[in-house]
Amino acid sequence: MLVKIAWRNIWRNKMRSTVVIASVAIGLFAGMFMMAFFWGLVKQEIDSAVEIQLSHIQIHNPAFPDDKDINDTVADASMIIDKLRKGAGIKAISGRAITSAMITSSSTATGVEVHGIAPADEKNISSISQDMIEGIYFDDGRMNEILIGKKLAEKLDVKLHNKIVLTFQSKSGDLTAGSFRIAGIFHSRNSAFDESTVFTKFDELAELLGTGKAVHEIAILLRENKNSDAFAAGLKKQYPSLLIQTWKELSPEMALVTDIFDQIMYIIIGIILLALMFGIINTMLMAVLERQREFGMLMAIGMNKQRVFFMVLLESVMLTCAGIPAGLILTVVTVNFLARHGIDLSAFSQALAQFGFSNIVYPELQTNMFLPVTLMTALTAILSAIYPAIKALQFKPAVAIHKI
Amino acid sequence: MHNIIESHRLSKVYNPHTIPVCAVNGVDLQITEGEFTALVGPSGSGKTTLLNLIGGLDYPSEGDVMIDGVDITKMSENKLIDFRLHNIGFVFQAYNLIPVLTAKENVEFVMLMQKTPKREREKRAESLLEQVGLGDKLNSRATELSGGQQQRVAVARALASKPRFILADEPTANLDSKSTENLLDIMSKLNEEEKMTFIFSTHDQRVIEKAHRVITLVDGKIVSDKKQ
Numbered sequence: 001m002l003v004k005i006a007w008r009n010i011w012r013n014k015m016r017s018t019v020v021i022a023s024v025a026i027g028l029f030a031g032m033f034m035m036a037f038f039w040g041l042v043k044q045e046i047d048s049a050v051e052i053q054l055s056h057i058q059i060h061n062p063a064f065p066d067d068k069d070i071n072d073t074v075a076d077a078s079m080i081i082d083k084l085r086k087g088a089g090i091k092a093i094s095g096r097a098i099t100s101a102m103i104t105s106s107s108t109a110t111g112v113e114v115h116g117i118a119p120a121d122e123k124n125i126s127s128i129s130q131d132m133i134e135g136i137y138f139d140d141g142r143m144n145e146i147l148i149g150k151k152l153a154e155k156l157d158v159k160l161h162n163k164i165v166l167t168f169q170s171k172s173g174d175l176t177a178g179s180f181r182i183a184g185i186f187h188s189r190n191s192a193f194d195e196s197t198v199f200t201k202f203d204e205l206a207e208l209l210g211t212g213k214a215v216h217e218i219a220i221l222l223r224e225n226k227n228s229d230a231f232a233a234g235l236k237k238q239y240p241s242l243l244i245q246t247w248k249e250l251s252p253e254m255a256l257v258t259d260i261f262d263q264i265m266y267i268i269i270g271i272i273l274l275a276l277m278f279g280i281i282n283t284m285l286m287a288v289l290e291r292q293r294e295f296g297m298l299m300a301i302g303m304n305k306q307r308v309f310f311m312v313l314l315e316s317v318m319l320t321c322a323g324i325p326a327g328l329i330l331t332v333v334t335v336n337f338l339a340r341h342g343i344d345l346s347a348f349s350q351a352l353a354q355f356g357f358s359n360i361v362y363p364e365l366q367t368n369m370f371l372p373v374t375l376m377t378a379l380t381a382i383l384s385a386i387y388p389a390i391k392a393l394q395f396k397p398a399v400a401i402h403k404i
Numbered sequence: 405m406h407n408i409i410e411s412h413r414l415s416k417v418y419n420p421h422t423i424p425v426c427a428v429n430g431v432d433l434q435i436t437e438g439e440f441t442a443l444v445g446p447s448g449s450g451k452t453t454l455l456n457l458i459g460g461l462d463y464p465s466e467g468d469v470m471i472d473g474v475d476i477t478k479m480s481e482n483k484l485i486d487f488r489l490h491n492i493g494f495v496f497q498a499y500n501l502i503p504v505l506t507a508k509e510n511v512e513f514v515m516l517m518q519k520t521p522k523r524e525r526e527k528r529a530e531s532l533l534e535q536v537g538l539g540d541k542l543n544s545r546a547t548e549l550s551g552g553q554q555q556r557v558a559v560a561r562a563l564a565s566k567p568r569f570i571l572a573d574e575p576t577a578n579l580d581s582k583s584t585e586n587l588l589d590i591m592s593k594l595n596e597e598e599k600m601t602f603i604f605s606t607h608d609q610r611v612i613e614k615a616h617r618v619i620t621l622v623d624g625k626i627v628s629d630k631k632q
Contacts, residue, residue, distance in 0.1 A: 298502070301565075305485070
């Protein structure tokens with residue numbers, strides 16, 4: 001009967017109960033949506049970095065990342081690539097020749113990193129071919145083509161089909177220069193990358209460098225990102241003399257973002273729930289104080305303190321139980337809609353691009369978000385009812401019965 | 405007939421450290437089983453305070469209250485709640501019922517707290533409501549009943565726990581003449597037929613006329629105690 005009383009009590013003041021249910025629903029929605037939004041943002045950044053720049057795993061000569069010396073190539077790269085290509089779990093693999101160079105247009109010059117790539121292989125591993133905004137992604141028949149980023153094109157004040165000159169040190173130590181025609185201009189989600197990286201065909205760069213078939217970097221894209229650590233561990237055992245790094249090791253700042261994502265989210269949700277807690281305390285306290293005579297009567301006729309406490313708690317739990325499904329439905333519907341259509345943050349596009357974020361964020365719910373956030377919301381509602389319940393216990397029946 | 409209630413030198417002082425108000429002042433009282441007693445007196449004479457002390461709703465500043473030989477003033481708050489549940493029935497001036505429950509559920513509620521089995525609970529609630537003339541209002545919510553009907557449900561509820569006595573604090577104060585007469589008839593009948601002990605505070609002359617014993621309080625002291 002206590003359940004019956006509690007349930008009917010919460011509908012005595014429909015407006016107030018609706019406000020509490022709405023508070024719980026909106027609190028839960030706010031928490032879940034924040035998590036979905038930021039997870040969408042972080043995941044897009046990871047995907048973007050993996051697709052544009054890092055891949056899931058990279059293999060280098062251990063000395064190469066520090067000095068970028070073109071003589072520090074990956075030993076037996078062709079054999080490794082062939083072997084891995086036949087293995088399971090790999091979506092794409094590509095060998096790259098890499099060097100630092102000075103790029104010069106008719107008006108200015110700047111430093112860049114040149115990636116000599118095999119266009120067909122790279123197409124499967126990197127999203128650059130899809131990021132072309134002008135021109136084409138390499139034409140097989142043409143020689144000395146180069147792809148540059150939009151930002152670099154603006155900096156060099158060059159247009160599609162203009163010529164630019166790359167100057168770098170060859171294997172022999174001599175300064176070498178090559179003239180290239182801009183075949184395409186790309187615009188990725190990372191403006192820093194667009195400004196500092198250019199692409200040429202592998203053979204043409206290797207010829208200028210004098211490195212032949214030698215490879216400075218092997219990039220591997222796996223079928224599943226979650227397998228990166230395990231796959232890299234296997235490769236490290238297999239090729240102990242090579243430097244094998246996952247995207248997390250290659251970009252520790254991004255790994256940090258994903259690692260602290262949960263903690264930051266829980267802090268934000270904690271703040272939201274704290275606000276919710278005060279809302280519920282206020283409403284429940286009002287409900288208890290308004291019914292002071294009733295509590296006095298109940299205690300007078302023999303309702304013990306445990307039952308009074310339980311009844312107030314039960315009312316709060318019931319309100320929460322009504323609010324939680326409403327909040328979850330609201331979250332799922334909203335996030336699913338926005339996951340398809342995205343949230344347009346073009347107004348902040350420049351700032352977002354600085355950090356490699358996209359203008360359009362697609363929120364994404366992780367299934368493991370539901371339980372902890374729901375439990376945290378339920379716990380908040382229960383904790384919020386404790387103070388009003390204690391207040392109800394403090395009523396003296398002889399006094400409370402005569403309260404107006 | 406033995407004394408069901410005894411109080412010795414019973415006093416209650418409010419605000420003892422600021423402006424002391426002595427609501428009950430050294431009251432010695434004996435109520436015998438089966439009595440139909442009215443506590444009368446002007447406003448502020450201490451009627452309600454005395455009822456609260458006898459009913460264990462408040463602790464005295466001095467003195468004791470013995471119910472069937474048990475000193476209830478020495479009990480902890482929780483024990484006292486349990487004691488009230490099993491031994492004392494209450495009818496208040498207003499706000500007697502749980503508004504969200506029906507008449508039958510209100511009567512059953514006390515028995516539920518006593519852990520009476522469901523079937524027995526329902527049967528007794530129906531029979532008690534029949535007894536107070538509300539057999540046709542079993543499923544009416546408290547808020548759907550008139551003031552007189554609510555008081556009758558309160559009497560049925562007070563009886564439901566099979567108490568040793570019933571305390572009623574100005575039970576007719578908010579009722580019209582017809583409802584007052586009706587309620588008094590029910591209480592007198594219960595007193596005569598079932599020997600239920602009633603003690604009520606009142607200003608109402610009609611209630612005083614029905615009482616077998618009238619105790620008059622002035623300034624917290626008994627100034628007259630007449631049987632009629």
